[in-house]
Amino acid sequence: MEEVGIDDVARVGGKNASLGEMIRNLTAKGIRVPSGFITTADAYRYFLDSTGLTAQIAQALKGLDTSNLKDLARRGKAVRTMILRARMPDDLATDIAGAYAEMEQRYGKNIDVAVRSSATAEDLPGASFAGEHETYLGIRGVRDVTTGIQSAMASLFTDRAISYRVDKGFAHEQIALSVGIQQMVRSDLGASGVMFSIDTESGFKDVVVINAVWGLGEMIVQGHVTPDEYLVFKPMLGKAQSAIIEKKLADKSKKMIYAKGGGAGVKKTKVVSTSARDRLSFVMSDAEVATLAGWAVEIEQHYSEKRGRWTPMDMEWARDGKTGELFIVQARPETVQAERDFTKVTEYVRTENSKELVRGISVGSKVAVGKVRVILNPKDISKFQKGEVLVTTMTDPDWEPIMKIASAIVTDKGGRTSHAAIVSRELGIPAIVGCGNATRALKTGTDVTIDTTGSEGIVLAGRLKFKMMSHDMKALPSPKTKVMVNIATPDIAFERSFLPVMGVGLAREEFIIASHIGIHPMALLQFSKLSPKIKKEIEHRTAGWHDKTAFYVDNLAYGIAKIGAAFYPRPVIVRFSDFKTNEYRTLLGGEAFEPVEENPMIGWRGASRYYDPKFKEAFMLECHAIKKVRDEMGLTNVIPMVPFCRTIEEGKQTLQIMASVGLVAKSLAPDKADAVPVYVMCEIPSNVLLADQFLDLFDGMSIGSNDLTQLALGLDRDSGIVSHISNENDPTVRELIAQAIKVCRRRGKYIGICGQGPSDLPDFALFLIEQGIESISLNPDTVVKTIISIAEKEKTLG
Numbered sequence: 001m002e003e004v005g006i007d008d009v010a011r012v013g014g015k016n017a018s019l020g021e022m023i024r025n026l027t028a029k030g031i032r033v034p035s036g037f038i039t040t041a042d043a044y045r046y047f048l049d050s051t052g053l054t055a056q057i058a059q060a061l062k063g064l065d066t067s068n069l070k071d072l073a074r075r076g077k078a079v080r081t082m083i084l085r086a087r088m089p090d091d092l093a094t095d096i097a098g099a100y101a102e103m104e105q106r107y108g109k110n111i112d113v114a115v116r117s118s119a120t121a122e123d124l125p126g127a128s129f130a131g132e133h134e135t136y137l138g139i140r141g142v143r144d145v146t147t148g149i150q151s152a153m154a155s156l157f158t159d160r161a162i163s164y165r166v167d168k169g170f171a172h173e174q175i176a177l178s179v180g181i182q183q184m185v186r187s188d189l190g191a192s193g194v195m196f197s198i199d200t201e202s203g204f205k206d207v208v209v210i211n212a213v214w215g216l217g218e219m220i221v222q223g224h225v226t227p228d229e230y231l232v233f234k235p236m237l238g239k240a241q242s243a244i245i246e247k248k249l250a251d252k253s254k255k256m257i258y259a260k261g262g263g264a265g266v267k268k269t270k271v272v273s274t275s276a277r278d279r280l281s282f283v284m285s286d287a288e289v290a291t292l293a294g295w296a297v298e299i300e301q302h303y304s305e306k307r308g309r310w311t312p313m314d315m316e317w318a319r320d321g322k323t324g325e326l327f328i329v330q331a332r333p334e335t336v337q338a339e340r341d342f343t344k345v346t347e348y349v350r351t352e353n354s355k356e357l358v359r360g361i362s363v364g365s366k367v368a369v370g371k372v373r374v375i376l377n378p379k380d381i382s383k384f385q386k387g388e389v390l391v392t393t394m395t396d397p398d399w400e401p402i403m404k405i406a407s408a409i410v411t412d413k414g415g416r417t418s419h420a421a422i423v424s425r426e427l428g429i430p431a432i433v434g435c436g437n438a439t440r441a442l443k444t445g446t447d448v449t450i451d452t453t454g455s456e457g458i459v460l461a462g463r464l465k466f467k468m469m470s471h472d473m474k475a476l477p478s479p480k481t482k483v484m485v486n487i488a489t490p491d492i493a494f495e496r497s498f499l500p501v502m503g504v505g506l507a508r509e510e511f512i513i514a515s516h517i518g519i520h521p522m523a524l525l526q527f528s529k530l531s532p533k534i535k536k537e538i539e540h541r542t543a544g545w546h547d548k549t550a551f552y553v554d555n556l557a558y559g560i561a562k563i564g565a566a567f568y569p570r571p572v573i574v575r576f577s578d579f580k581t582n583e584y585r586t587l588l589g590g591e592a593f594e595p596v597e598e599n600p601m602i603g604w605r606g607a608s609r610y611y612d613p614k615f616k617e618a619f620m621l622e623c624h625a626i627k628k629v630r631d632e633m634g635l636t637n638v639i640p641m642v643p644f645c646r647t648i649e650e651g652k653q654t655l656q657i658m659a660s661v662g663l664v665a666k667s668l669a670p671d672k673a674d675a676v677p678v679y680v681m682c683e684i685p686s687n688v689l690l691a692d693q694f695l696d697l698f699d700g701m702s703i704g705s706n707d708l709t710q711l712a713l714g715l716d717r718d719s720g721i722v723s724h725i726s727n728e729n730d731p732t733v734r735e736l737i738a739q740a741i742k743v744c745r746r747r748g749k750y751i752g753i754c755g756q757g758p759s760d761l762p763d764f765a766l767f768l769i770e771q772g773i774e775s776i777s778l779n780p781d782t783v784v785k786t787i788i789s790i791a792e793k794e795k796t797l798g
Helices: 006-025 043-049 054-063 069-086 089-108 142-157 159-168 286-307 378-383 396-401 419-427 488-497 509-517 520-525 532-541 549-567 616-632 648-660 685-689 692-696 705-713 729-747 762-771 780-797
Strands: 036-039 115-121 135-139 177-183 191-196 209-212 228-233 246-247 252-260 269-273 313-319 326-333 345-348 355-363 367-374 388-392 410-411 431-433 449-452 456-461 467-473 482-489 504-508 570-574 640-642 679-682 700-703 750-753 775-778
Touching: 006 043, 006 115, 006 177, 006 286, 006 326, 036 089, 043 054, 043 089, 043 142, 043 177, 054 069, 069 142, 069 159, 069 378, 089 142, 089 177, 089 750, 089 762, 115 142, 135 142, 135 509, 135 729, 135 750, 142 159, 159 396, 191 286, 191 488, 209 286, 228 482, 228 549, 246 286, 246 467, 246 549, 252 750, 286 313, 286 326, 345 367, 345 780, 355 367, 355 410, 355 419, 378 396, 388 396, 396 419, 410 419, 419 431, 419 488, 431 456, 467 780, 482 780, 488 549, 488 775, 504 509, 504 549, 504 775, 520 532, 520 549, 520 616, 549 570, 549 616, 549 640, 616 640, 616 648, 679 685, 679 692, 685 692, 685 705, 685 729, 692 700, 692 729, 705 729, 729 750, 729 762, 762 775
Parallel strands: 367 388, 388 410, 410 431, 482 504, 482 775, 504 570, 570 640, 640 679, 679 700, 700 750, 750 775
Antiparallel strands: 036 177, 115 135, 115 177, 191 209, 191 313, 209 228, 228 246, 252 269, 313 326, 345 467, 355 431, 355 456, 367 449, 449 456
């Protein structure tokens, strides 16, 4: 393997060329790559020519129509049988035996090896050939290795590989199969997984995504197991205390290990259940995650320099269970996002809602509609019709002939790097994987809508309307007024980071708490007081964390950090939690800690909770999360904001609590190096009338036009009866806003707006510009059109 590099794809295929490239160039940097030997494409052609198979195969495939699945299966089997029954030429068999003997001298007698296919058209941009050809694990002895090589050659003609080549425009005779015989990492006793140097869904390039399972990595690719997932922010690797911005614990109920026995050329593996401890533990330590992410950055950098352009990478890794050492066992260019034009942004927005039927991990960031077709057995794939939604337990490469004609794919099992996810991305169709119960919850023949625009994909009843909006970023003007974006949840942050905005004007903590945590913070702080039923559910949800409050702080920090990283180094204003009592009650354990209020909209919310003895400890957890994001993760672009602060005294008490955990407001300690800018929401008339005094405490204001309208006009926002009376364009509201902007500008403090008004009311946005607002934060779907109208308004104002 040391004798080849990525210039040798024509001789040894993409996989082997890449392994050789890394062994030659990256092992000196500490990246471990197991070595071995290669049978070349010339060896494959020599084998076929020597046995007369070249002509026989051409004749067997003549006139093949890959859409005729029965004919495809018959001919594919015939070709594979020819190859497996043919006798390996003696001189080639002798060379293989000699190369294997050399491996035994280097690594020890009876070494286990992986026999890995590497086609000469594999791992190319636009054609990954993911899982098309076979790999055989744990092979030992020269006889089984030789048989394994021949079996790998035969796998060039599996039904799926033949169909895939036809789809991609590759002639069968033009592609040869090289085989890599590689030292086996004992990940059956350890762990393994997949790693990308890019976010595979959005194309966001500043993260490394790592998936991990116990045992052999085939369980990820086959979709049998949903893996643990880790996100690492590249710019902070080696700079911050921790560059990990997200960790997700998965069930990992099964793992693949070696089995005793198994004939020549047969995968000697079996699937077993994992222990309860393994299911509830993260596969990797933070240090291992950082090591792998560092390797991913090095590998991406090397391949980008070698190819002369940015080349995000798709890698496989393994941890040896005997030595604890990590290895990279494959690296190839990522084949979907690398080809994307990031100056063009297409948004899918669902405009109707209906009953949610099932949800899972989102792949594709699109919306699609179609009739459900549940298929549990591969022999039934001939029933599938073009445009249907394929619903199955999981897919493997044998399913590709129907996957390419599906409008969407939904699976019970699998993660972001399962076969279904990889192929769906390449085909450009949305998929939801790892749903758990899709094959039971969805019925063949029913109309559904698939929405994968968030990190959790959802299947909804019926054919719902949606719109597609395409934007050319290069054609947009650059207004003087800062245009920012409101981010509802971390799930959409990477995708929205491509919008032409100056940062995030509002990220709401309560959305993160609801979607990523789901537990009332006081239930974690006062766990012993809860009922046995609630305790059991909390124990289940906090699995993987030794401390329940650490679970809350970490997951809140991960949600904030994901948004902070997406827009780094642009400012990201994060509002502390502003749940109302009725909303807090819906969280697990919430009923034990929340009163029932007649009108929670103007009740116990915002700053009034933070210093209250009944909630103060919970607020301190939020402060610890912000501190973790800024201090440990290095995301100092994250700016905390205090909502619904009714009085100056409330502001002082809130800032005192923040300071007690190390978040000292810059306005109160301008000379302190690590002081934090802290903003306050301007959403109560008192905030406007006493603006100067609030600005003595805080570093800026963000106008919340929804609440300011409610309180200025005496409306209940939740009441449909009086909602028609007025909106942000009311003269009273405008007067208050104009006054707030004037005071902030005079004091040289930040003033922006993050309410719904500018998104819904274009003339209101233009009023704000006339008043000299510094920034306007909009809902993502209104950013482009509002930028255009703001630029036009600025022209008229000179």
